[in-house]
Amino acid sequence: MFPTINIGPFVFPTAGIVYLLGVYLALTLIERAAKRLELNVEATYGVAVVGLLVGIVAARLAFVVEYWASFSQNLISIIWPLTSGYNVAAGLFFGAAAAFFYGRFKQLPFWSTLDALTPGLLTAFIAISLADFLAGPGYGTLTRMPWGISVFGIRRQPVQLFEIILGLAALGVWWQVVKRGAPAGRPFLLSIALYSAGRLFLDVYRDNTWLTADGYHIMQILALAVFVGCLVMLMRMETAVALKNETDQQEG
Amino acid sequence: MLKSRFEWTIWIVVAALLGAAWIFVSKEEVKEPSILTLTEAPIVGHLAPDFTLQTPIGETVTLSEFRGQPVVLNFWASWCGPCRVEMPFFERTQMKYNGQATVIGVNQGETADIVQDFGVRQNISYPLLVDDDNTVNLDYNVHSLPTTIFIDPDGVVQEVIVGIVNQAVLEDRIEGMMRAE
Numbered sequence: 001m002f003p004t005i006n007i008g009p010f011v012f013p014t015a016g017i018v019y020l021l022g023v024y025l026a027l028t029l030i031e032r033a034a035k036r037l038e039l040n041v042e043a044t045y046g047v048a049v050v051g052l053l054v055g056i057v058a059a060r061l062a063f064v065v066e067y068w069a070s071f072s073q074n075l076i077s078i079i080w081p082l083t084s085g086y087n088v089a090a091g092l093f094f095g096a097a098a099a100f101f102y103g104r105f106k107q108l109p110f111w112s113t114l115d116a117l118t119p120g121l122l123t124a125f126i127a128i129s130l131a132d133f134l135a136g137p138g139y140g141t142l143t144r145m146p147w148g149i150s151v152f153g154i155r156r157q158p159v160q161l162f163e164i165i166l167g168l169a170a171l172g173v174w175w176q177v178v179k180r181g182a183p184a185g186r187p188f189l190l191s192i193a194l195y196s197a198g199r200l201f202l203d204v205y206r207d208n209t210w211l212t213a214d215g216y217h218i219m220q221i222l223a224l225a226v227f228v229g230c231l232v233m234l235m236r237m238e239t240a241v242a243l244k245n246e247t248d249q250q251e252g
Numbered sequence: 253m254l255k256s257r258f259e260w261t262i263w264i265v266v267a268a269l270l271g272a273a274w275i276f277v278s279k280e281e282v283k284e285p286s287i288l289t290l291t292e293a294p295i296v297g298h299l300a301p302d303f304t305l306q307t308p309i310g311e312t313v314t315l316s317e318f319r320g321q322p323v324v325l326n327f328w329a330s331w332c333g334p335c336r337v338e339m340p341f342f343e344r345t346q347m348k349y350n351g352q353a354t355v356i357g358v359n360q361g362e363t364a365d366i367v368q369d370f371g372v373r374q375n376i377s378y379p380l381l382v383d384d385d386n387t388v389n390l391d392y393n394v395h396s397l398p399t400t401i402f403i404d405p406d407g408v409v410q411e412v413i414v415g416i417v418n419q420a421v422l423e424d425r426i427e428g429m430m431r432a433e
Contacts, residue, residue: 004393004395067419067423067424070419081418084415153291200274201274203278204278207297208297216275216279217275217280220274221275223271227267227271231260231267232264238256239257
């Protein structure tokens with residue numbers, strides 16, 4: 001694996017570079033998707049940026065609050081260094097809430113905005129898997145299959161590569177659905193349903209995944225919840241469209 | 253329309269049941285992490301490479317002797333400004349978790365005299381180890397200082413932080429490793 005990249009006398013952490021590139025690519029894709037879906041590009045881009053910035057600040061502040069006894073002795077450490085010390089759950093919650101309310105404030109259509117954000121979201125997932133693969137924190141189960149990769153002398157499932165392929169497939173689905181002019185919400189729901197179903201399947205091949213006290217894979221439970229949630233929303237959407245068509249035909 | 257909704261419902265229930273069955277089938281026995289299958293590497297999720305070094309006064313310290321409690325391995329040098337900034341945090345952490353967790357400082361490429369002087373001047377009570385030929389620094393791929401490695405009670409690397417860490421991060425990671433145990 002390649003935890004660091006050497007450029008001349010400087011050494012950079014690979015994961016950090018991949019995350020930065022991932023954010024840049026995700027924001028670029030969101031901008032292009034908004035253009036293609038004929039949304040207010042600036043406002044849609046703003047939703048992503050607001051969500052990201054508020055998420056980072058909230059994650060840091062939540063960590064500071066949690067460890068106030070330590071930070072109170074050295075206030076400068078609240079803002080420096082920033083390379084570690086975040087509460088991810090708080091960041092996700094407040095980032096999502098800020099993005100939602102910013103979208104409402106800008107009067108963006110809910111489902112179309114989610115459609116535009118989807119390629120960015122999937123790109124972020126791909127970047128996380130790639131950083132995991134290159135820097136090595138996540139690794140697969142033991143295997144003798146020919147596609148296994150050697151991780152410090154032991155042959156393992158290239159589980160992060162599977163996740164990257166899954167993310168690209170979900171991006172492909174999003175692109176195809178958008179190209180066919182599907183109703184708002186369908187690109188988001190179909191691609192996220194595919195991605196979550198894939199993660200539900202693939203998590204078995206992670207050797208250091210999070211488990212509940214009973215040994216169930218936490219990622220699988222989350223993925224199943226998202227997958228079923230997407231299907232339920234798709235059902236509501238599709239049946240509403242069918243009902244509308246029926247009503248239109250009767251009136252016609 | 254109703255038929256369509258009914259069909260949707262059937263499909264969703266089938267998908268949910270299949271998903272739940274897959275989760276059930278994938279359930280793992282609650283066991284110790286598969287440490288026997290791990291190799292030594294300075295990478296998260298792998299066994300921390302074992303080493304034996306000496307303090308400036310000649311005491312021998314072996315990493316694997318600290319199995320059973322979290323270890324914070326800090327790579328530093330006397331010329332490294334950021335290392336000096338974070339050292340009081342390590343000292344406070346060592347005092348706070350004395351006996352429950354261990355902080356070890358591994359110097360990069362300096363002589364025992366320099367390490368000794370520095371430790372006395374900075375009032376450091378945790379072990380500062382001499383690695384004058386950089387063997388351990390190379391084993392741990394330490395390119396930038398400071399670098400801090402968190403090792404859980406099983407000897408598995410949990411996190412590698414390049415750059416300064418603060419007191420709160422140290423406490424968070426140590427308590428996390430203690431809880432996981």
